Amino acid sequence: MQFIVKAYDGEGMLDKRMEVRPRHLEGMKALGKQIICAGGLLDDEGRMKGSALVMEFESRAVLDEYLKNEPYVVEGVWQKIEVETMNVVLVNGEKR
Numbered sequence: 001m002q003f004i005v006k007a008y009d010g011e012g013m014l015d016k017r018m019e020v021r022p023r024h025l026e027g028m029k030a031l032g033k034q035i036i037c038a039g040g041l042l043d044d045e046g047r048m049k050g051s052a053l054v055m056e057f058e059s060r061a062v063l064d065e066y067l068k069n070e071p072y073v074v075e076g077v078w079q080k081i082e083v084e085t086m087n088v089v090l091v092n093g094e095k096r
Contacts, residue, residue, distance in 0.1 A: 001056065002036065002088045003063055007072065008050035010079035017048060023071040031055070031066075036088055050078065054086060 009017055028035055034056050041050040051072070057063040063083065072078045088096055 001059060002086045003055050003057065003060070004084050004086045005053040005055060005063075005067075006041070006050065006082045007053075007078040008041070008080040009048070009072075009077055013077045013079075014048060016075060017072070017077045020071045020075045020077055027069075027071060036091060054088060056088075060085075 028038060036054040036056060038051065038053040038055075040048045041052055043049045055063065057066065060083070067073055067081065070078075073081075090096065
């Protein structure tokens with residue numbers, strides 16, 4: 001199953017985000033191809049305000065288990081997380 005995850009940082013969390021970022025990226029790397037795409041959400045001034053990830057997991061329960069241990073969650077960077085099931089059709093312009 002594919003999911004889109006939109007995770008919003010808490011107020012004033014940019015410094016904490018940058019401190020935790022190396023561990024976050026290590027976790028992303030460990031997931032390998034389970035990460036279809038990922039990047040930062042920006043406000044109108046171009047400042048980081050959260051993350052958007054398109055991910056593939058066996059089930060929502062497995063995704064939820066991953067999120068419980070995600071460094072941005074553990075360290076309190078992400079304050080609001082929205083998850084929706086997604087049907088990924090194209091990746092880099094190529095049919096999946």
